[in-house]
Amino acid sequence: MTRSGGRRPKLAKRRATWSHEVDYVYTFGPEVADIAAAAGLEPDEDQQWILDQGFGYLRDGRPAAFEVDIIAARQNIKTASIIMFELGWLYVTEEPLIIHSAHELDATEEAFIDIRERIEGTPQLAKWLDPSKGEKDHPGVFTGNGSWEIHLLGGTRLKYKARTNNAGRALTADKLVLDEGFALKPSHIGSLYPTLTTIFDCQVVMASSAGKLESAVLRDHRERGRAGTSPRQFYAEWGDVDAWSGCKAKGCDHAKTAIGCALDDETRWAxxxxxxxxxxxxETIRAMRQAMPPEEFAREFMVWWDDPPDGDGTGVIDLGKWGGLVNPKAKAPKSAVLVLDVAPSRKSASIGVAGPGKKGRTLLMVxxxxxxxxxxxxVKRLLERQSIAEVALNPGSQASVLIPDLVEEGIEFAKINTTDVAHGCAWLLGQMEQKKPGVEHVGQPELDTEVADAITRMTGENELFDRRDKSITQTAIVAASTAGYRWSLQEDYDVMDSVL
Structure with missing residues:
Protein backbone atom coordinates (compact mmCIF):
# COMPACT_ATOMS: atom_id res chain seq x y z
CA MET A 1 0.00 0.00 0.00
CA THR A 2 1.46 3.35 -1.08
CA ARG A 3 -0.28 6.25 0.56
CA SER A 4 0.91 8.77 -2.01
CA GLY A 5 -1.41 6.98 -4.45
CA GLY A 6 -4.48 8.69 -3.00
CA ARG A 7 -6.35 11.44 -4.82
CA ARG A 8 -8.45 14.50 -4.07
CA PRO A 9 -11.95 13.94 -5.46
CA LYS A 10 -14.56 16.49 -6.41
CA LEU A 11 -16.45 17.46 -3.26
CA ALA A 12 -19.88 15.85 -2.95
CA LYS A 13 -23.03 17.67 -1.90
CA ARG A 14 -23.35 17.73 1.89
CA ARG A 15 -26.40 18.07 4.10
CA ALA A 16 -25.11 17.91 7.68
CA THR A 17 -26.78 20.44 9.95
CA TRP A 18 -23.49 21.27 11.66
CA SER A 19 -20.05 20.32 10.41
CA HIS A 20 -16.35 21.07 10.62
CA GLU A 21 -14.01 19.81 7.92
CA VAL A 22 -10.31 19.07 7.97
CA ASP A 23 -7.97 20.15 5.20
CA TYR A 24 -6.24 17.17 3.60
CA VAL A 25 -3.76 16.84 0.73
CA TYR A 26 -4.98 13.49 -0.62
CA THR A 27 -7.57 10.92 0.37
CA PHE A 28 -8.28 7.21 0.08
CA GLY A 29 -12.01 7.87 0.36
CA PRO A 30 -12.79 6.67 -3.20
CA GLU A 31 -10.75 3.48 -2.74
CA VAL A 32 -12.52 2.74 0.53
CA ALA A 33 -15.86 3.36 -1.18
CA ASP A 34 -14.99 0.70 -3.78
CA ILE A 35 -14.24 -1.86 -1.04
CA ALA A 36 -17.45 -0.96 0.80
CA ALA A 37 -19.49 -1.30 -2.38
CA ALA A 38 -18.02 -4.75 -3.00
CA ALA A 39 -19.25 -5.72 0.49
CA GLY A 40 -22.76 -4.47 -0.28
CA LEU A 41 -22.45 -0.94 1.13
CA GLU A 42 -22.60 1.58 -1.69
CA PRO A 43 -21.83 4.97 -0.08
CA ASP A 44 -24.29 7.78 -0.67
CA GLU A 45 -23.09 11.37 -1.01
CA ASP A 46 -23.04 12.02 2.72
CA GLN A 47 -21.11 8.81 3.41
CA GLN A 48 -18.64 9.55 0.63
CA TRP A 49 -18.00 12.95 2.18
CA ILE A 50 -17.33 11.27 5.54
CA LEU A 51 -14.94 8.77 3.93
CA ASP A 52 -13.07 11.48 2.01
CA GLN A 53 -12.58 13.42 5.24
CA GLY A 54 -11.79 10.43 7.44
CA PHE A 55 -9.29 8.95 4.98
CA GLY A 56 -7.75 12.29 4.10
CA TYR A 57 -4.00 12.58 4.74
CA LEU A 58 -1.43 15.32 5.25
CA ARG A 59 1.85 15.47 3.37
CA ASP A 60 3.73 13.73 6.19
CA GLY A 61 1.42 10.68 6.05
CA ARG A 62 -0.67 11.48 9.11
CA PRO A 63 -4.47 11.48 8.89
CA ALA A 64 -5.79 15.01 8.59
CA ALA A 65 -8.51 14.09 11.11
CA PHE A 66 -7.41 12.72 14.48
CA GLU A 67 -11.05 12.77 15.65
CA VAL A 68 -13.95 11.76 13.39
CA ASP A 69 -17.34 12.46 14.99
CA ILE A 70 -20.65 11.37 13.45
CA ILE A 71 -23.88 12.27 15.24
CA ALA A 72 -27.23 11.46 13.67
CA ALA A 73 -30.56 9.72 14.11
CA ARG A 74 -30.69 5.96 14.55
CA GLN A 75 -30.36 3.72 11.48
CA ASN A 76 -29.44 6.61 9.17
CA ILE A 77 -25.72 6.85 8.63
CA LYS A 78 -23.59 5.96 11.65
CA THR A 79 -23.45 2.15 11.61
CA ALA A 80 -22.81 1.82 7.88
CA SER A 81 -20.13 4.53 8.04
CA ILE A 82 -18.34 2.68 10.84
CA ILE A 83 -18.31 -0.54 8.81
CA MET A 84 -16.92 1.35 5.83
CA PHE A 85 -14.14 2.79 7.99
CA GLU A 86 -13.23 -0.64 9.32
CA LEU A 87 -13.20 -2.21 5.85
CA GLY A 88 -11.01 0.66 4.64
CA TRP A 89 -8.56 0.22 7.48
CA LEU A 90 -8.44 -3.54 6.91
CA TYR A 91 -8.10 -3.60 3.13
CA VAL A 92 -6.88 -0.18 1.98
CA THR A 93 -4.58 1.32 4.61
CA GLU A 94 -3.89 -2.09 6.26
CA GLU A 95 -3.71 -0.98 9.87
CA PRO A 96 -1.99 -3.32 12.37
CA LEU A 97 -4.68 -3.08 15.06
CA ILE A 98 -8.20 -1.68 14.93
CA ILE A 99 -10.46 -1.80 17.99
CA HIS A 100 -14.21 -1.36 17.89
CA SER A 101 -15.79 -0.54 21.23
CA ALA A 102 -19.43 -0.11 22.20
CA HIS A 103 -21.19 0.51 25.49
CA GLU A 104 -23.14 -2.76 25.57
CA LEU A 105 -21.88 -6.28 24.95
CA ASP A 106 -24.83 -7.16 22.71
CA ALA A 107 -24.30 -4.12 20.49
CA THR A 108 -20.61 -4.96 20.16
CA GLU A 109 -21.38 -8.54 19.12
CA GLU A 110 -23.98 -7.45 16.56
CA ALA A 111 -21.50 -5.05 14.96
CA PHE A 112 -18.95 -7.85 14.73
CA ILE A 113 -21.44 -10.28 13.16
CA ASP A 114 -22.39 -7.68 10.54
CA ILE A 115 -18.87 -7.08 9.28
CA ARG A 116 -17.87 -10.75 9.56
CA GLU A 117 -20.78 -11.80 7.36
CA ARG A 118 -19.96 -9.09 4.82
CA ILE A 119 -16.33 -10.19 4.62
CA GLU A 120 -17.07 -13.91 4.48
CA GLY A 121 -19.80 -13.31 1.88
CA THR A 122 -17.51 -11.31 -0.44
CA PRO A 123 -14.96 -13.62 -2.16
CA GLN A 124 -12.49 -10.84 -2.98
CA LEU A 125 -12.40 -9.93 0.74
CA ALA A 126 -12.72 -13.42 2.23
CA LYS A 127 -9.59 -14.65 0.46
CA TRP A 128 -7.50 -12.38 2.68
CA LEU A 129 -8.68 -13.99 5.94
CA ASP A 130 -5.72 -15.66 7.66
CA PRO A 131 -6.34 -19.45 7.66
CA SER A 132 -3.63 -19.99 10.29
CA LYS A 133 -5.76 -18.19 12.84
CA GLY A 134 -9.38 -18.41 13.87
CA GLU A 135 -11.87 -21.21 14.10
CA LYS A 136 -12.45 -24.31 11.96
CA ASP A 137 -15.61 -23.02 10.30
CA HIS A 138 -14.45 -19.40 10.27
CA PRO A 139 -10.81 -19.02 9.19
CA GLY A 140 -9.29 -15.79 10.45
CA VAL A 141 -12.15 -15.23 12.90
CA PHE A 142 -12.27 -15.65 16.70
CA THR A 143 -15.57 -15.44 18.58
CA GLY A 144 -16.74 -15.57 22.20
CA ASN A 145 -15.77 -14.61 25.75
CA GLY A 146 -16.82 -10.99 25.27
CA SER A 147 -14.19 -10.35 22.60
CA TRP A 148 -14.29 -11.00 18.85
CA GLU A 149 -11.48 -10.68 16.31
CA ILE A 150 -10.85 -10.75 12.55
CA HIS A 151 -7.30 -11.51 11.29
CA LEU A 152 -6.09 -10.91 7.73
CA LEU A 153 -3.00 -12.13 5.97
CA GLY A 154 -0.19 -9.66 6.60
CA GLY A 155 -1.09 -9.14 10.25
CA THR A 156 -3.96 -6.67 10.08
CA ARG A 157 -6.34 -7.26 12.98
CA LEU A 158 -9.79 -5.95 13.94
CA LYS A 159 -10.92 -6.54 17.51
CA TYR A 160 -14.33 -5.93 19.08
CA LYS A 161 -14.92 -5.50 22.78
CA ALA A 162 -17.38 -3.80 25.10
CA ARG A 163 -16.28 -0.84 27.19
CA THR A 164 -16.01 -1.08 30.96
CA ASN A 165 -15.15 1.51 33.58
CA ASN A 166 -11.57 0.25 33.75
CA ALA A 167 -11.03 -0.72 30.12
CA GLY A 168 -9.63 2.56 28.83
CA ARG A 169 -6.01 1.55 28.60
CA ALA A 170 -6.92 -1.81 27.10
CA LEU A 171 -8.46 -0.02 24.09
CA THR A 172 -5.19 1.41 22.73
CA ALA A 173 -4.88 0.80 18.99
CA ASP A 174 -3.78 2.38 15.73
CA LYS A 175 -7.42 3.04 14.89
CA LEU A 176 -10.20 3.14 17.46
CA VAL A 177 -13.99 3.17 17.05
CA LEU A 178 -16.06 4.41 19.98
CA ASP A 179 -19.65 3.57 19.12
CA GLU A 180 -22.51 4.81 21.32
CA GLY A 181 -20.56 7.95 22.21
CA PHE A 182 -23.36 9.17 24.49
CA ALA A 183 -22.22 6.59 27.08
CA LEU A 184 -18.55 7.61 27.15
CA LYS A 185 -17.26 8.85 30.47
CA PRO A 186 -14.45 11.34 31.16
CA SER A 187 -12.52 8.49 32.79
CA HIS A 188 -12.51 6.61 29.48
CA ILE A 189 -11.03 9.59 27.67
CA GLY A 190 -8.59 10.39 30.48
CA SER A 191 -7.08 6.92 30.34
CA LEU A 192 -7.41 6.37 26.59
CA TYR A 193 -6.25 9.45 24.70
CA PRO A 194 -2.80 9.83 26.34
CA THR A 195 -1.94 6.25 25.30
CA LEU A 196 -2.32 7.28 21.64
CA THR A 197 0.40 9.90 21.89
CA THR A 198 3.18 7.75 20.42
CA ILE A 199 1.09 6.33 17.56
CA PHE A 200 1.97 8.37 14.49
CA ASP A 201 -1.21 7.83 12.46
CA CYS A 202 -3.76 7.20 15.21
CA GLN A 203 -7.43 8.04 14.75
CA VAL A 204 -10.55 7.90 16.92
CA VAL A 205 -13.95 7.57 15.28
CA MET A 206 -16.90 8.36 17.55
CA ALA A 207 -20.51 7.77 16.51
CA SER A 208 -23.65 8.46 18.48
CA SER A 209 -27.22 9.61 18.61
CA ALA A 210 -27.92 12.76 20.66
CA GLY A 211 -26.40 13.02 24.12
CA LYS A 212 -28.04 12.38 27.46
CA LEU A 213 -27.68 14.56 30.55
CA GLU A 214 -24.61 12.60 31.62
CA SER A 215 -22.96 12.71 28.16
CA ALA A 216 -20.25 15.20 29.11
CA VAL A 217 -17.71 13.70 26.70
CA LEU A 218 -20.03 13.78 23.71
CA ARG A 219 -21.19 17.28 24.64
CA ASP A 220 -17.55 18.44 24.58
CA HIS A 221 -17.14 17.01 21.06
CA ARG A 222 -20.33 18.77 20.01
CA GLU A 223 -19.26 22.15 21.33
CA ARG A 224 -15.87 21.94 19.64
CA GLY A 225 -17.29 20.50 16.44
CA ARG A 226 -20.03 23.09 15.98
CA ALA A 227 -17.61 25.91 16.75
CA GLY A 228 -14.79 24.44 14.63
CA THR A 229 -12.16 25.09 17.29
CA SER A 230 -10.18 21.83 16.88
CA PRO A 231 -8.25 21.80 13.58
CA ARG A 232 -7.91 17.99 13.47
CA GLN A 233 -11.54 17.22 14.32
CA PHE A 234 -13.87 16.25 11.50
CA TYR A 235 -17.40 16.76 12.80
CA ALA A 236 -20.72 15.92 11.13
CA GLU A 237 -24.01 16.25 12.98
CA TRP A 238 -27.47 15.86 11.51
CA GLY A 239 -29.98 17.36 13.92
CA ASP A 240 -32.79 19.81 14.54
CA VAL A 241 -31.93 23.50 14.77
CA ASP A 242 -35.26 24.06 16.55
CA ALA A 243 -35.01 21.24 19.08
CA TRP A 244 -37.48 21.29 21.99
CA SER A 245 -39.58 23.97 20.30
CA GLY A 246 -42.20 24.41 17.59
CA CYS A 247 -45.18 22.66 19.20
CA LYS A 248 -48.54 24.36 18.67
CA ALA A 249 -49.59 23.94 22.30
CA LYS A 250 -47.74 25.94 24.93
CA GLY A 251 -46.12 23.62 27.43
CA CYS A 252 -46.64 20.58 25.15
CA ASP A 253 -45.57 17.39 26.91
CA HIS A 254 -44.94 15.63 23.54
CA ALA A 255 -47.46 12.90 24.32
CA LYS A 256 -48.31 10.52 21.51
CA THR A 257 -51.81 12.00 21.39
CA ALA A 258 -50.61 15.63 21.37
CA ILE A 259 -52.01 17.83 18.59
CA GLY A 260 -49.46 19.80 16.60
CA CYS A 261 -46.44 18.34 18.43
CA ALA A 262 -43.05 18.97 16.84
CA LEU A 263 -42.23 15.27 17.24
CA ASP A 264 -44.87 14.56 14.57
CA ASP A 265 -43.55 17.10 12.06
CA GLU A 266 -42.62 14.99 9.04
CA THR A 267 -41.04 17.99 7.33
CA ARG A 268 -38.55 18.04 10.20
CA TRP A 269 -37.99 14.30 9.90
CA ALA A 270 -37.00 14.74 6.27
CA GLU A 283 -44.28 4.82 7.76
CA THR A 284 -41.41 3.37 9.81
CA ILE A 285 -40.80 6.60 11.71
CA ARG A 286 -44.53 7.02 12.35
CA ALA A 287 -44.58 3.56 13.92
CA MET A 288 -41.51 4.39 16.02
CA ARG A 289 -43.16 7.58 17.25
CA GLN A 290 -46.11 5.58 18.58
CA ALA A 291 -44.02 2.73 19.99
CA MET A 292 -41.35 4.71 21.86
CA PRO A 293 -41.47 6.98 24.92
CA PRO A 294 -41.55 10.59 23.66
CA GLU A 295 -38.22 11.49 25.28
CA GLU A 296 -36.46 8.53 23.67
CA PHE A 297 -37.99 9.19 20.25
CA ALA A 298 -36.87 12.82 20.51
CA ARG A 299 -33.29 11.82 21.29
CA GLU A 300 -32.93 8.84 18.97
CA PHE A 301 -34.73 10.12 15.87
CA MET A 302 -35.03 13.90 16.23
CA VAL A 303 -31.51 14.24 17.69
CA TRP A 304 -32.79 16.42 20.54
CA TRP A 305 -30.07 16.59 23.14
CA ASP A 306 -30.79 16.27 26.86
CA ASP A 307 -28.91 19.36 27.94
CA PRO A 308 -28.64 20.95 31.39
CA PRO A 309 -31.00 23.88 31.96
CA ASP A 310 -29.70 26.92 30.03
CA GLY A 311 -26.84 24.68 28.93
CA ASP A 312 -24.81 25.36 32.06
CA GLY A 313 -26.07 22.98 34.73
CA THR A 314 -27.68 25.64 36.92
CA GLY A 315 -30.22 23.24 38.50
CA VAL A 316 -29.89 22.17 42.10
CA ILE A 317 -28.55 18.71 41.21
CA ASP A 318 -25.04 18.12 39.85
CA LEU A 319 -25.81 16.44 36.52
CA GLY A 320 -22.32 15.04 36.17
CA LYS A 321 -22.64 13.29 39.51
CA TRP A 322 -26.19 12.17 38.71
CA GLY A 323 -24.97 10.65 35.45
CA GLY A 324 -22.28 8.76 37.32
CA LEU A 325 -24.91 7.01 39.44
CA VAL A 326 -26.49 5.18 36.50
CA ASN A 327 -26.75 1.41 36.81
CA PRO A 328 -28.54 0.52 33.54
CA LYS A 329 -28.52 -3.21 34.31
CA ALA A 330 -30.35 -2.84 37.62
CA LYS A 331 -33.61 -4.76 37.81
CA ALA A 332 -36.77 -3.78 39.62
CA PRO A 333 -36.22 -4.46 43.34
CA LYS A 334 -37.98 -7.47 44.85
CA SER A 335 -39.08 -5.33 47.79
CA ALA A 336 -39.92 -1.65 47.51
CA VAL A 337 -41.83 1.43 48.60
CA LEU A 338 -44.20 3.09 46.13
CA VAL A 339 -45.10 6.78 46.20
CA LEU A 340 -47.84 8.06 43.90
CA ASP A 341 -47.87 11.58 42.54
CA VAL A 342 -50.06 13.47 40.08
CA ALA A 343 -49.07 16.67 38.26
CA PRO A 344 -50.82 19.90 39.26
CA SER A 345 -52.41 19.93 35.79
CA ARG A 346 -53.44 16.26 36.17
CA LYS A 347 -52.05 15.68 32.68
CA SER A 348 -49.51 13.15 33.91
CA ALA A 349 -48.69 11.04 36.94
CA SER A 350 -45.81 9.01 38.32
CA ILE A 351 -45.16 6.03 40.52
CA GLY A 352 -41.90 6.42 42.39
CA VAL A 353 -40.20 3.15 43.31
CA ALA A 354 -37.42 2.81 45.88
CA GLY A 355 -35.76 -0.36 47.08
CA PRO A 356 -32.45 -2.11 47.64
CA GLY A 357 -29.76 -1.34 45.10
CA LYS A 358 -26.19 -2.46 44.66
CA LYS A 359 -23.78 -2.44 47.62
CA GLY A 360 -26.29 -1.00 50.06
CA ARG A 361 -27.41 1.87 47.85
CA THR A 362 -31.04 2.82 47.33
CA LEU A 363 -32.30 2.13 43.83
CA LEU A 364 -34.72 4.72 42.42
CA MET A 365 -37.01 3.97 39.50
CA VAL A 366 -40.13 5.64 38.14
CA VAL A 379 -50.10 -0.40 41.52
CA LYS A 380 -52.36 -3.46 41.70
CA ARG A 381 -50.07 -5.32 39.27
CA LEU A 382 -46.98 -4.35 41.25
CA LEU A 383 -48.57 -5.58 44.47
CA GLU A 384 -49.24 -8.95 42.83
CA ARG A 385 -45.66 -9.56 41.71
CA GLN A 386 -43.46 -7.69 44.21
CA SER A 387 -43.13 -7.33 47.96
CA ILE A 388 -44.36 -3.78 48.48
CA ALA A 389 -43.62 -2.46 51.94
CA GLU A 390 -45.77 0.64 51.52
CA VAL A 391 -47.93 2.53 49.06
CA ALA A 392 -48.05 6.23 49.92
CA LEU A 393 -49.54 9.48 48.60
CA ASN A 394 -50.23 13.01 49.75
CA PRO A 395 -54.02 13.57 50.04
CA GLY A 396 -53.35 17.31 50.12
CA SER A 397 -52.03 17.19 46.54
CA GLN A 398 -53.59 16.29 43.20
CA ALA A 399 -52.77 12.66 44.03
CA SER A 400 -56.03 12.71 46.00
CA VAL A 401 -57.84 11.91 42.73
CA LEU A 402 -56.42 8.37 43.08
CA ILE A 403 -58.00 7.70 46.49
CA PRO A 404 -61.45 6.52 45.32
CA ASP A 405 -59.91 3.93 42.99
CA LEU A 406 -57.47 2.77 45.66
CA VAL A 407 -60.33 2.29 48.11
CA GLU A 408 -62.43 0.48 45.53
CA GLU A 409 -59.58 -1.93 44.82
CA GLY A 410 -58.97 -2.46 48.52
CA ILE A 411 -55.41 -1.16 48.32
CA GLU A 412 -54.15 0.18 51.63
CA PHE A 413 -52.06 3.32 51.48
CA ALA A 414 -50.18 5.59 53.85
CA LYS A 415 -51.23 9.22 53.99
CA ILE A 416 -48.21 11.50 53.86
CA ASN A 417 -48.10 15.28 53.83
CA THR A 418 -46.07 18.15 52.42
CA THR A 419 -43.51 17.76 55.20
CA ASP A 420 -42.86 14.17 54.08
CA VAL A 421 -42.43 15.38 50.49
CA ALA A 422 -39.98 18.01 51.75
CA HIS A 423 -38.10 15.29 53.62
CA GLY A 424 -37.87 13.41 50.31
CA CYS A 425 -36.43 16.48 48.59
CA ALA A 426 -33.91 16.93 51.42
CA TRP A 427 -33.05 13.22 51.33
CA LEU A 428 -32.19 13.27 47.62
CA LEU A 429 -30.31 16.57 47.74
CA GLY A 430 -28.42 15.31 50.80
CA GLN A 431 -27.44 12.15 48.95
CA MET A 432 -26.17 14.19 45.98
CA GLU A 433 -24.02 16.31 48.30
CA GLN A 434 -22.13 13.25 49.53
CA LYS A 435 -18.80 12.26 48.00
CA LYS A 436 -20.22 8.78 47.37
CA PRO A 437 -24.01 9.06 47.20
CA GLY A 438 -25.94 6.10 48.55
CA VAL A 439 -28.36 6.14 45.64
CA GLU A 440 -28.47 4.79 42.09
CA HIS A 441 -30.89 4.86 39.15
CA VAL A 442 -31.29 3.23 35.75
CA GLY A 443 -31.03 6.30 33.54
CA GLN A 444 -34.70 6.78 32.67
CA PRO A 445 -35.24 9.83 30.42
CA GLU A 446 -38.46 10.80 32.22
CA LEU A 447 -36.57 11.08 35.52
CA ASP A 448 -33.35 12.49 34.03
CA THR A 449 -35.26 15.31 32.33
CA GLU A 450 -36.87 16.35 35.59
CA VAL A 451 -33.53 16.18 37.40
CA ALA A 452 -32.16 18.62 34.81
CA ASP A 453 -35.06 21.03 35.43
CA ALA A 454 -35.03 20.63 39.20
CA ILE A 455 -35.13 23.82 41.21
CA THR A 456 -36.42 24.23 44.75
CA ARG A 457 -38.38 26.71 46.79
CA MET A 458 -38.68 27.27 50.53
CA THR A 459 -41.97 26.89 52.40
CA GLY A 460 -41.24 27.92 55.96
CA GLU A 461 -38.21 25.82 56.84
CA ASN A 462 -39.06 23.12 54.28
CA GLU A 463 -37.37 22.90 50.87
CA LEU A 464 -39.53 21.48 48.08
CA PHE A 465 -39.01 20.78 44.40
CA ASP A 466 -40.62 23.79 42.75
CA ARG A 467 -43.34 22.90 40.26
CA ARG A 468 -45.37 26.07 40.18
CA ASP A 469 -44.52 26.28 36.47
CA LYS A 470 -47.14 23.83 35.15
CA SER A 471 -45.17 23.25 31.94
CA ILE A 472 -42.62 21.37 34.10
CA THR A 473 -44.51 18.49 35.66
CA GLN A 474 -41.92 17.30 38.25
CA THR A 475 -43.99 14.25 39.19
CA ALA A 476 -41.16 11.74 38.64
CA ILE A 477 -38.58 13.46 40.84
CA VAL A 478 -41.13 14.15 43.59
CA ALA A 479 -42.37 10.55 43.59
CA ALA A 480 -38.85 9.05 43.39
CA SER A 481 -37.28 11.26 46.06
CA THR A 482 -40.18 10.76 48.46
CA ALA A 483 -40.06 7.01 47.85
CA GLY A 484 -36.33 7.05 48.59
CA TYR A 485 -36.95 8.81 51.88
CA ARG A 486 -39.80 6.47 52.85
CA TRP A 487 -37.64 3.46 52.00
CA SER A 488 -34.97 4.74 54.37
CA LEU A 489 -37.52 4.58 57.19
CA GLN A 490 -38.34 0.90 56.72
CA GLU A 491 -37.26 -0.79 59.96
CA ASP A 492 -37.39 -4.31 58.53
CA TYR A 493 -34.97 -3.56 55.73
CA ASP A 494 -32.30 -6.26 55.46
CA VAL A 495 -29.03 -4.92 54.04
CA MET A 496 -28.35 -8.33 52.45
CA ASP A 497 -31.23 -7.64 50.07
CA SER A 498 -29.01 -5.01 48.45
CA VAL A 499 -26.20 -7.39 47.52
CA LEU A 500 -26.75 -8.21 43.86
Missing part, protein backbone atom coordinates in the same frame (compact mmCIF):
# COMPACT_ATOMS: atom_id res chain seq x y z
CA UNK A 271 -34.69 17.66 7.10
CA UNK A 272 -33.00 15.90 10.02
CA UNK A 273 -32.49 12.35 8.72
CA UNK A 274 -29.77 11.93 6.06
CA UNK A 275 -31.21 8.58 4.89
CA UNK A 276 -34.76 9.91 4.50
CA UNK A 277 -36.44 8.38 1.47
CA UNK A 278 -33.53 6.03 0.79
CA UNK A 279 -33.13 3.76 3.79
CA UNK A 280 -35.59 5.40 6.17
CA UNK A 281 -39.26 5.91 5.28
CA UNK A 282 -42.18 7.84 6.83
CA UNK A 367 -43.10 4.95 35.94
CA UNK A 368 -44.47 8.11 34.38
CA UNK A 369 -47.28 8.34 31.84
CA UNK A 370 -49.90 10.71 30.51
CA UNK A 371 -53.04 11.11 32.62
CA UNK A 372 -53.58 9.35 35.95
CA UNK A 373 -56.22 6.63 35.40
CA UNK A 374 -53.46 4.09 34.74
CA UNK A 375 -51.85 4.49 38.19
CA UNK A 376 -54.08 2.32 40.40
CA UNK A 377 -54.25 -0.63 37.94
CA UNK A 378 -50.46 -0.52 37.72
Missing amino acids: RIMPAWGRRVFP QKRDGYRWVVPQ
